[in-house]
Amino acid sequence: MNMAVIRDAATSAPQVLPVDKATMSRTTNPMVAFERVSKRFAAGKTGAEVVALDDIELVVPRGSVTGIIGRSGAGKSTLIRLVNGLEKPSSGRVLVDGVDISGVDEKNLRAVRRSIGMIFQHFNLLSSRTAFGNVALPLEIAGMGKQDIENRVGPLLDLVGLADKRGRYPSELSGGQKQRIGIARALATEPKLLLSDEATSALDPETTRSILALLRTINKELGLTVLLITHEMEVVKAIADHVAVIDGGRIVEKGSTFDVFTGHTHETTQALLGGLAGMHLPEFLTSRMSPQPEPGSRTILRVIFKGENATEPMLARLGSELGIEVNIMAGAVDEIAGRPFGMLVVSLRADEVKIAAARQFLATHGLLSEVVGYVR
Known part of the structure; x- marks a missing residue:
């Protein structure tokens, strides 16, 4: 120890x-580390440089599911291409399992890539091959024997729930089934790292949930590190332990998914998340609200419940212990990275002294609060 x-x-x-x-x-000892990484491309006939990534500092913890979120053109795809060596950084280093990807020759790069699995948005399956044949392809390329391939592919098809579809062709499979085959193929070489490039964006919500559940199972049972690129906030919220927000080629916010989603400060994060981790006040309330108290007005308080306190009856205790009349105006309860998160908008009929006491009571029990206005 x-x-x-x-x-x-x-x-x-x-x-x-x-x-x-x-x-x-x-x-x-992270699985992936970006050390002061920048990537520039020459653009057009003028040869002017376009900065795709600018001074990226980021680690992907070993055994984690880490999400990279950002708008289109933010640099997400360039970042993931640096991880598997399809692009080389203009400056800085990209380390995968301790190996500087940009510093190895082509022969050794092929060996490193066998430790990296990749799943794609549009599946990238060969239409002329069965489900079994698609999963077996990287093993055939690696020169594995027929019986060894059978011993490897069969259990993988079972893992992704498609053992009964081994002889089916891609045209006979649904989108979710195609992606499951893509995941099985990515796992065929027994990688340490799985890269997911918008792997669920072509799927319907129900299928997306099933694929995310499969990825989480793979992460936990196989100990596989997962790095996923997405613009879908629900994907990150459901599966990622850590998240980094990228905008204009720079990491603008990073941390645990729960902390970033519930305490984000950067405007890009706020724009991407929208109402996902927060809550907009209803119009019937905002239309009557004033910034200053008036005689007879009620105080409108936003209360944020995080973690274990999200399920505690604190508002009921607030009323019973402090004698303050509490009326719930709006609310939402969610789960982020497996942890409960809730937000309530309440009105309190009390003077300023009691309002201060109420906020202190909430703070003592780990709840955040803010006065958002006053309503008569």
């Missing part, structure tokens, strides 16, 4: 806590 030193927030005294070796490996 290794030990780590942290500082107590109240006393500044050092505390020594045990650190699990697996946790230390994830943080100090």
Whole structure:
């Protein structure tokens, strides 16, 4: 057991806590690391440079599901192409499992790529091959024997729930089934890292949920690191442990998915998330709201519930313990990265002293609150 030193927030005294070796490996030995990475392309006949990525600093923890989100043209696809060596950085380093991808020759790059699986938006299956044949293709290219291929492909088809479709051709499969075959093929070479480039954007919501559940199962059961590129916020919210927001070729926000979604500060993140992790006030309320209290007005309070406190009856306790009349005006409860998150808009009939006491009560129990206005 290794030990780590942290500082107590109240006393500044050092505390020594045990650190699990697996946790230390994830943080100090990431599966992917971008070190001051920039990528520039020559554009048009003038040869003027276009900066696709600018000074990217990012780590993908080993064993995690990490999402990269951004608008079209933000640099997401360029970033993922650097990971599998299809592009080389103009400056900086991209490390995959400790190997500098840009620094290896073509022969060694092929070996590294066998440790990286890739699933695509449009499946990229060969129409002339059966489901079995598509999954077997990378193994045939690697020179694996027929029986070894059978021993590898059969269990993979079973893993993705398509053992009974091994003889079917892509034209006979649904979109979700095609993507499952694509996932099985990506796993055929037993990779350490799985890259997903908008893998669910061509699928309907129900099929998307089933594919995400499959990816999470693969991540947990096989210990596979997953790096996914997407513009779909629901995808990141449902599956990713960590997220980075990219805009104009730069990482503008990053962290745990829960923290970024519930405490985002950058305007790009806010625009991408929209109402996903927040809640817009209903018009019937905003049309009557004023920024300053008036005689007889009620205070409108936005209360944010995070983590374990999201399911506690704090508002009921607020009324019973402080004697404040609480009326719920709007609300939403969600789950982000497996953790509950809720937001309520309430009106309180109380003077400023009691409002301050109410907010202090909520803060004491780990709930955030803000006064958004006053309504008569």
